[in-house]
Amino acid sequence: MKLDSKIFDRIRVKPDKDRLEEDIYPTCQFPGCDRPGTHRAPQGRDREGMFFNFCVDHVREYNKSYNYFSGMSDDAVRAYQKDSLTGHRPTWKMGVNRQAADGPDGFDPRATGRQRAHARQNAEHVSRARKLLALEKRSFDVLNLPGEARGDEIKARYKELVKLHHPDANGGDRSSEDRLREIIQAYNVLKKAGFC
DSSP: OOTTOHHHHHTSSSOOHHHHHHHHSOBOOSTTOOSBOOEEEEOOTTOTTOEEEEOHHHHHHHHHHOOTTTTOOHHHHHHHHHHHTTTTOOOOOTTTOHHHHHOTTSOOTTHHHHHHHHHHHHSOOOOOOOOOOHHHHHHHHHTTOOTTOOHHHHHHHHHHHHHHHOTTTTTTOOTTHHHHHHHHHHHHHHHHTTOO
16 A cells, blocks of 8 residues: 555545645746646636636636726627616517517416506595404494594594593592593594504
């Protein structure tokens, strides 16, 4: 068995890091360098997906001097930047490409959506009443109001019942004090729930 073999080096507890990198990575592609090429650098425009393998020092040097637009005229650079706004996909002004708007079979896929939108806009708005919670229903019952009552109607009923059951209005009689407390609590519940 050779003590200097690559296999023996990998099964050591602490393998030699430099030697492992030489085995895993190809050599640096910079002229005159024989270190492992641990970093990839793009080869340039029109060679997307192709990379150089450089060591750390040479990839830093390459990145400092890298220019994607080298060899392109100013007009070509401006055109590339303008096309990049739309992801290099073709675009048209509104109403110019009627064939694309109608679809390949001549049917406008948005027509039904437009019809529904017009129908919704012209239809009368019917608001659905939300389902009352048990506490809200009980509060309406305490105030002797239907569940559809809102805003001013609730406030007016509250004021009427408070004036009726308040001890000052009854000549100091405290017999309806519990009823007054229920009315105030019911109003507060409805107020917090957003009914008034």
